[in-house]
Amino acid sequence: MLLIMLELKDLPTTGVLHKFAERYPDADITAVSSFLHLLRVATDLSIALDTCLSKHGLLQGRWWVLILLMREDSHTSTPSVLASKAGVTRATMTGLIDGLEQGGLVERVFTKNDRRSVLIHLTDAGQAKLDTVMPDYYQRLRLCMKGLNEAQRIQLEQMLDLINAGIPALTNPK
Amino acid sequence: MLLIMLELKDLPTTGVLHKFAERYPDADITAVSSFLHLLRVATDLSIALDTCLSKHGLLQGRWWVLILLMREDSHTSTPSVLASKAGVTRATMTGLIDGLEQGGLVERVFTKNDRRSVLIHLTDAGQAKLDTVMPDYYQRLRLCMKGLNEAQRIQLEQMLDLINAGIPALTNPK
DNA sequence: GCATTATAGTTAGGAAGCTAACTATGTCAA
DNA sequence: TTGACATAGTTAGCTTCCTAACTATAATGC
Numbered sequence: 001m002l003l004i005m006l007e008l009k010d011l012p013t014t015g016v017l018h019k020f021a022e023r024y025p026d027a028d029i030t031a032v033s034s035f036l037h038l039l040r041v042a043t044d045l046s047i048a049l050d051t052c053l054s055k056h057g058l059l060q061g062r063w064w065v066l067i068l069l070m071r072e073d074s075h076t077s078t079p080s081v082l083a084s085k086a087g088v089t090r091a092t093m094t095g096l097i098d099g100l101e102q103g104g105l106v107e108r109v110f111t112k113n114d115r116r117s118v119l120i121h122l123t124d125a126g127q128a129k130l131d132t133v134m135p136d137y138y139q140r141l142r143l144c145m146k147g148l149n150e151a152q153r154i155q156l157e158q159m160l161d162l163i164n165a166g167i168p169a170l171t172n173p174k
Numbered sequence: 175m176l177l178i179m180l181e182l183k184d185l186p187t188t189g190v191l192h193k194f195a196e197r198y199p200d201a202d203i204t205a206v207s208s209f210l211h212l213l214r215v216a217t218d219l220s221i222a223l224d225t226c227l228s229k230h231g232l233l234q235g236r237w238w239v240l241i242l243l244m245r246e247d248s249h250t251s252t253p254s255v256l257a258s259k260a261g262v263t264r265a266t267m268t269g270l271i272d273g274l275e276q277g278g279l280v281e282r283v284f285t286k287n288d289r290r291s292v293l294i295h296l297t298d299a300g301q302a303k304l305d306t307v308m309p310d311y312y313q314r315l316r317l318c319m320k321g322l323n324e325a326q327r328i329q330l331e332q333m334l335d336l337i338n339a340g341i342p343a344l345t346n347p348k
Numbered sequence: 349g350c351a352t353t354a355t356a357g358t359t360a361g362g363a364a365g366c367t368a369a370c371t372a373t374g375t376c377a378a
Numbered sequence: 379t380t381g382a383c384a385t386a387g388t389t390a391g392c393t394t395c396c397t398a399a400c401t402a403t404a405a406t407g408c
Contacts, residue, residue: 035318264356266396
């Protein structure tokens with residue numbers, strides 16, 4: 001996954017939030033605070049993940065493609081399906097696959113059934129790359145999350161689901 | 175703020191996670207699950223925020239600059255300070271200011287004290303733009319977050335802080 | 349006082365997303 | 379069966395971030 005955002009080094013203090021709330025009475029101070037807090041931690045996490053992956057010569061988008069392929073029993077999928085699962089456009093997936101193919105981590109296999117389509121196959125080198133990256137990633141992630149016990153992790157996911165349910169309010173036509 | 179990431183439409187099921195955990199025994203399944211959940215919700219939030227702002231002709235980076243300026247009593251700052259507070263490079267800030275200046279929302283004011291430096295000032299049009307955008311943003315955000323009560327919001331921030339404290343584990347040289 | 353170093357801002361070029369348009373192939377219905 | 383439409387993948391061009399190098403100005407130390 002790939003995540004970029006202004007890092008918000010400078011989250012508003014409650015003082016600043018109150019000042020804004022005076023001018024804009026609709027402001028819900030704790031809502032804003034939690035929202036920005038969430039975005040900032042997520043962004044910092046994503047940047048850290050990038051750092052971790054780049055040590056293995058991988059970019060987030062490509063790493064995610066490798067994982068999606070490994071999930072398949074056949075270690076094979078198509079660009080369209082991968083794009084849909086990864087949440088990027090087919091155009092972007094073309095670029096990701098280009099990079100992976102150049103590195104020998106996946107290969108394009110042309111099929112006879114539907115000549116519009118291409119199969120993307122995880123190579124042995126691709127699997128080997130995952131076998132190097134994933135233990136490092138899992139080990140680090142375990143440490144990163146060790147501050148939360150099981151109950152807290154469940155709570156966190158529940159709260160995230162509640163926020164997720166509210167997202168349409170941000171985009172609705174009004 | 176600006177946030178992009180592969181959207182992870184397809185979070186791993188617990189089945190998939192267990193399959194991976196077999197091959198990679200270091201995997202901490204609930205840690206991975208919470209981590210990906212957090213990144214996905216944050217990304218979707220950021221994309222929704224983008225959508226909301228783009229209705230007002232603003233991009234996230236530029237919006238954040240306007241807010242940082244409004245926080246100042248003088249409605250004035252410098253590119254360096256703004257870059258630092260926003261967590262972007264000075265080069266990026268130059269681009270953001272260029273865009274805002276073209277739209278008449280900020281102006282560059284050359285100072286005599288330090289002739290290397292430029293003051294960036296929020297114009298009346300810039301303030302007016304905020305006065306249009308912010309009430310809409312606050313109203314929508316209130317709705318978005320209404321699923322969480324005050325206690326839950328505090329809990330959420332505490333858990334985010336715990337995760338934040340673990341981030342160095344993702345990047346440490348090993 | 350003057351050479352060195354630091355700082356402010358900008359410019360140039362690269363990465364990785366996106367949309368829109370294009371080619372080739374497949375599907376379906378009159 | 380053939381004309382209209384749908385789908386798979388790619389290409390081209392845009393965006394906005396980044397790093398690195400550059401110019402101009404200020405600060406520091408011999």
